[in-house]
Amino acid sequence: MVKNIMIVGVGGQGSLLASRIVGNAAMAQGYDVKVSEVHGMSQRGGSVVTYVRYGDKVHSPVIGRGEADIIISFEQLEAARWLSFLKKDGVLITSTQKIMPMPVITGSTQYPDELISQIKEKNIKVVAIDALSKAEKAGSIKAVNVVLIGAMTHYSNFSKQQLLDALKTSVPQKLLSVNLNAFESGYECEQTL
Amino acid sequence: MAKTIMLGNQAVAQGLYESGCVLVSSYPGTPSTEITEFAAKYDEIYAEWAPNEKVALEVALGGAIAGGRTFCAMKHVGLNVAADPLFITSYTGINGGMIIAVADDPGMHSSQNEQDSRHYAAAAKLPMIEPSDSGECLNFVKIAYEMSEKYDTPFILRLSTRVSHSQSIVETSPRQEIALKDYEKNPQKYVMMPANAKLRHVVVEERLDKLVEWTDNGCPFNKVEYNSKKIGIVTSGISYDYAKEVFGEDASYFKLGMVYPLPEKALVEFASQVERVIVIEELDDIFETHLKKLGIKTDGKNLLPKISEFSHELIREKLLGIKAEFSELDQTLPNRPPVMCPGCPHRGLFYTLKKMKLTVSGDIGCYTLGAVPPLGAIDTTLCMGASVSALHGFDKVRNNPKNTVAVIGDSTFMHSGITGLCNITYNQGISTVLILDNSITGMTGHQQNPTTGLTLKNQPVTPISIEKICEGAGVSPEHIRVCDPADPKQLEKVIKEEIDSDVPSVIIVRRPCALLKKVPKDTYYIINPDTCRSCRACMSIACPAISMTGSKPTIDTSLCIGCGLCKNMCRFDSITQVVR
Known part of the structure; x- marks a missing residue:
């Protein structure tokens, strides 16, 4: 059985670190792992997606529509954009942050209203977290990724300790305490499905 | 191990x-x-x-x-x-x-x-x-x-x-x-x-x-896997992974680890062992054409696209007719194309070029994003270095219209812009070339180049001077100008002077990439809603940190790095700096 986790957001938000933590956790449990990343132009503020797959044997490094067990999203509009990749009964864990894309900034279109309610109306399990505030409280707005990983713990087949161990091997020592705080605040936060 | x-x-x-x-x-x-x-x-x-x-x-x-x-x-x-x-x-x-x-x-x-x-x-x-x-x-x-x-x-x-x-x-x-x-x-x-x-x-x-x-005979790169012989798949690279994901043990595989030259005898043998051959290859039909030349009947590009990358989802749909099932929202969502980062030094330049209504010969790098609305300042982007050489051709054919410039980054100029500049000076062109020196190779993720003063192994070296290269290439020193894109008024003045001149000129538009560690990010800007007249001048620079909230623009302080370009745009003194 292969587990599929997608990490989506806006280029520059730190999705690569999040995928590394999950990938390291999976490898430490003895799973076969593939992680597919996007580098280059999309990292300049575009919509970015990272795929993490683990299980006994993983062939394709990407995830198709209707296949993701978990989608972790750094931003509301991106959660909506990649929603089609979630499988039936999958879980969407999203930060409530909104980052305006250029077509909205220029006024050629509007940022959609009530995205999270709209997603919930589709009978999709959604965990919505103000990860930006939590990251800021933990010591750095850049730790949004780790807040979300903390929140994901409850829906993954990893234990808290397994993910913490992977976190320790994935971040530099000097940033560890901020990231441990961020992980805890995500782990502890109210889980409203 | x-x-x-x-x-x-x-x-x-x-x-x-x-x-x-x-x-x-x-x-x-x-x-x-x-x-x-x-x-x-x-x-x-x-x-x-x-x-x-x-x-x-x-x-x-x-x-x-x-x-x-x-x-x-x-x-x-x-x-x-x-x-x-x-x-x-x-x-x-x-x-x-x-x-x-x-x-x-x-x-x-x-x-x-x-x-x-x-x-x-x-x-x-x-x-x-x-x-x-x-x-x-x-x-x-x-x-x-x-x-x-x-x-x-x-x-x-x-x-x-x-x-x-x-x-x-x-x-x-x-x-x-x-x-x-x-x-x-x-x-x-x-x-x-x-x-x-x-x-x-x-x-x-x-x-x-x-x-x-x-x-x-014994080439270790190729691998034949016999499973079910109803379908025999000939494939390579990432397409092999997608094929295995879809077909698993329900097909046999000829995995070409060596894609040239092809193992002709082994392929003919494989084809004879299976009921139906399908070639799964991204982009062109190179294997398929070769198999057909060997007399092997095969499916391939009749079923699979020649354009874009594959995925297992695509192969499942095209070869097995199984479509993905999923739910999505019923509305069309706004796109999120890549943009220049908040604080990007290129922003002030492209704002200026757009304002001046110039024809801009573009090049390959982060600054290609100057072509994207609302800046939309670039007319052409071809290949590395072509901004300079193609501008010369453009100016010659249109008899030096004096409303054109080339834009090229520091690394791209070193890559293949220098020869184009030599061509302009040698052949009596008068074109104006803007070299966007942001002290790094940006788009590919911050690599050093001959102008940055560091090697790949981070050893300090004497940086090659762009000014001296241009002078050596025949541009007269008084027409090699240096400008800061954070000062759009001065930049506009210099560009105007140089495109009006009757000799080749170079303007080095110099400011480090905002993502470099040495660029301070300890301040941000806020807009005072009481004095803001909602004229949207600050939004004309297309900064991803500035958007409308209700009837007034606001700055997303989590994105702003304090470059201050928006403050330069504001005529009502409504934008102020805050220390983090």
Whole structure:
């Protein structure tokens, strides 16, 4: 059985670190792992997606529509954009942050209203977290990724300790305490499905 | 043996290390860049950024002739730049082993075209291998060095975005030190003038025959897996992974790890064993055409697209007719195209160029984003260096209209802008070239270049002066100007003066990339809603941190890095700086 986790957001938000933590956790449990990343132009503020797959044997490094067990999203509009990749009964864990894309900034279109309610109306399990505030409280707005990983713990087949161990091997020592705080605040936060 | 998870590109670098590679020379290009960055971490490997791919390949060839195992990496369009030495390596052969990595970008995640570099192998008559995952990236490199020396030819290592930028598990081993091979003067082999080259062409053809024979007898790159014989899939690289995901044990596979030359006898044998052959290959129909030439009846591009990258979802739908099931929102969502980062120094320049209504000859780099609305300031973007040379052609044909400029980054100027500038001065052009010096190679993720004062291994060196190059190329010193794009008024004045002049000119638009650590980010700006008149002048610069909230613009302080360009736009003094 292969587990599929997608990490989506806006280029520059730190999705690569999040995928590394999950990938390291999976490898430490003895799973076969593939992680597919996007580098280059999309990292300049575009919509970015990272795929993490683990299980006994993983062939394709990407995830198709209707296949993701978990989608972790750094931003509301991106959660909506990649929603089609979630499988039936999958879980969407999203930060409530909104980052305006250029077509909205220029006024050629509007940022959609009530995205999270709209997603919930589709009978999709959604965990919505103000990860930006939590990251800021933990010591750095850049730790949004780790807040979300903390929140994901409850829906993954990893234990808290397994993910913490992977976190320790994935971040530099000097940033560890901020990231441990961020992980805890995500782990502890109210889980409203 | 240690197990670890690695990016495909990192695994290539690990393969170089384990094989005793001594020299790496490359020019950055997505998705190939990280190979060279990882290779540079090993003290045993001399690694450098060359100014362009042609130089890099020639450096690697020189090193191989000298008897060491060498390597160069580039993206697919980089191989076009390096095509001249590529074809010659086939004739001269090597001495120490040599591998040339080329990373294709099906789906154009970060490229200006979608070419299939497998054509180069056939055209240059060089063997080409293609791994499917990180483990193969490492192992193929190690085998390729041995075969490179055995057959006296460079091997081309073909990668694609999904192999280069996917991580999977690899087993690493210690480095094997390889003694340099003796160098002996041998002009018949290494001096490619007609008399010698005629003899070497014979060697090329004989070598190719031997390689074909080898592909049918024990070539370790190819793999045949017999399962169900109802379908036989011929595939390579990432497409193999997608095929396995979809068909599993319900098909047999001929996995081509060596994509040129092809194992003709083995393919005919495979086809005879299965009921139906399907070729699964991204981009062009190279395998399919070859199979048909061998008389094999096969499906391929009649069912699968020639455009963009594949996925297992696409293969499942196209070959099995099974469509993905999913739910999505009922509304069309706004796109999120890539944009210049908050604080990007290019923003002030393109705002100015748009305001001046100039025709802008663009180039390859982050500043290509100056073409995107609402700035939309760029007229053409062709290939590396073409901004300068194509502007000369444009100005000649339209008889120097004095409303045109070229824009080119510092690294791209070093790559292939200099020759275009020489052409302008030599041929009495009067064009105005803007060199966007942001102190780094930006789009590919911050690589050093000859103008930055640091090497790939972070050794300090004297930076090459762009001013002096331009002067040496024949631009008179009073027409080599330096401007700060954070001061759009002064920039506009200087651009106006130089496009009005009757001589060639260069304006160096200089400010470091906002993502560099040395650029301070300890302040941000806020808009006072009480004094803001909602004139939207601050929004004309297309900063992703500024958007409308209700009837007034606001600044997202989590994105703002405090460049202050918006403050320069505001006529009502409503934007103020705050210290973090």
